Amino acid sequence: MxxxxxxxxxxxxxxxxxxxxxxxxxxxxxxxxxxxxxxxxxxxxxxxxxxxxxxxxxxxxxxxxxxxxxxxxxxxxxxxxxxxxxxxxxxxxxxxxxxxxxxxxxxxxxxxxxxxxxxxxxxxxxxxxxxLLPFSLEEIGQTLNPIQIKANLPNFLRFGLYPQVFNSIGDEKIEELAEISSNYLYKDLFQFEQIKKPDLLFKLLAAIALQTGSESSLNELAQITGTNVHTVKRYLELLEKSFVIFRLNSFSRNLRKELAKSQKIYFYDVGIRNAVIRNFNEMNLRTDVGGLWENFCITERIKFNQNHRRFVNIYFWRTYDQKEIDYIEEKDGHLTCFEFKYAEGSKGKFPSEFSENYPDSSFKVITPANFFELYK
The missing domain is CATH 3.40.50.300 (P-loop containing nucleotide triphosphate hydrolases)
Incomplete structure (x- = not known):
């Protein structure tokens, strides 16, 4: 197609x-x-x-x-x-x-x-x-109508949107993802950076995949992978620069209780994320749907910004008492805030602490029912 x-x-x-x-x-x-x-x-x-x-x-x-x-x-x-x-x-x-x-x-x-x-x-x-990132739903809208895209959302969450994967059928999608995730993505890392511990790289990716949607601690990742913080930090930087993962830093300016130095790590393609942990289960059999939907939506928004040359700063927000916003864009002094809920009809709440302290901000809840609002 x-x-x-x-x-x-x-x-x-x-x-x-x-x-x-x-x-x-x-x-x-x-x-x-x-x-x-x-x-x-x-x-x-x-x-x-x-x-x-x-x-x-x-x-x-x-x-x-x-x-x-x-x-x-x-x-x-x-x-x-x-x-x-x-x-x-x-x-x-x-x-x-x-x-x-x-x-x-x-x-x-x-x-x-x-x-x-x-x-x-x-x-x-x-x-x-x-x-250039994998296909976006906005681009796929050239060949599929909104009803077809919505019907296929569960498959997009399972297999992602790499061009070859999108154009494959059935188990061929898994074969393509296995090939991409085990060989192609890391080719330059092995060639140019002479990664000496590929097993450590894959352990780190698996640990990140299992923490999708949660804050990631360098110390915790080092403990899980059995290495030191310096090595984890270097590998994360290389994975970012080879377009496998990206990081969101926490937004913090006015409130003492805002988390100032936290980060979240996401995959540029959720199909690669699922391939890393070998989990292609359907949505009703998964325990990670919330984090998967969050990763998918944030990546789609990043594709929208990149494809349309929108230059923005991106963050997440959380306080010590667990108030949070999944994703924030800052452009021309305005803050656009997003909450991602996979269950249709879910109603997120704009934290009053944020809206009061940052009055020039807006808030959207994105579900499968209104996901096209990501492309506005």
């Missing part, structure tokens, strides 16, 4: 404006498919470069503008796919965009810890960055 990516129009709007376009995202989210679709509009004067191939690693191992000019030829658009495999890619891209401003360069990368570290300083002021 063909699904057009919302971010595609954002990329096209930035073409030929003198900037290198950097497209990040985990492996298997559709980056290559997206950029190859762009090539169809410039087929005669464009090139797709697979940077994992040695021939291109050798050709791009220089910043000599003369040699690079021979490589570019008369092309107008060049895509460097998985650009983190090119040594000094940031410097190479800097020379290219400065020397050939008429040419549009696009670089994709599945590991921001490698690619952004290479490009952030050399390309200061010369790039635009985008993040």
């Amino acid at each position: 063909q699904v057009s990516r919302t971010i595609n129009s954002q990329l096209e709007d930035q073409l030929f404006k003198g900037k290198v376009l950097i497209l990040y995202g985990a492996r298997r989210t559709g980056k290559t498919t997206l950029v190859k679709n762009l090539l169809t509009k410039f087929s005669e004067k464009s090139a797709y470069i697979n940077c994992e191939l040695q021939e291109y690693k050798d050709a791009l191992s220089t910043t000599n503008s003369g040699l690079l000019a021979e490589f570019i030829g008369n092309r107008e658009l060049i895509i460097f796919d998985e650009a983190q495999h090119i040594a000094n890619i940031g410097l190479v891209l800097k020379v290219l965009v400065d020397t050939f401003p008429q040419v549009q360069f696009i670089a994709t990368g599945s590991s921001s810890f490698e690619l952004s570290g290479m490009v952030s300083e050399p390309l200061t002021g010369r790039s635009r960055q985008f993040l």
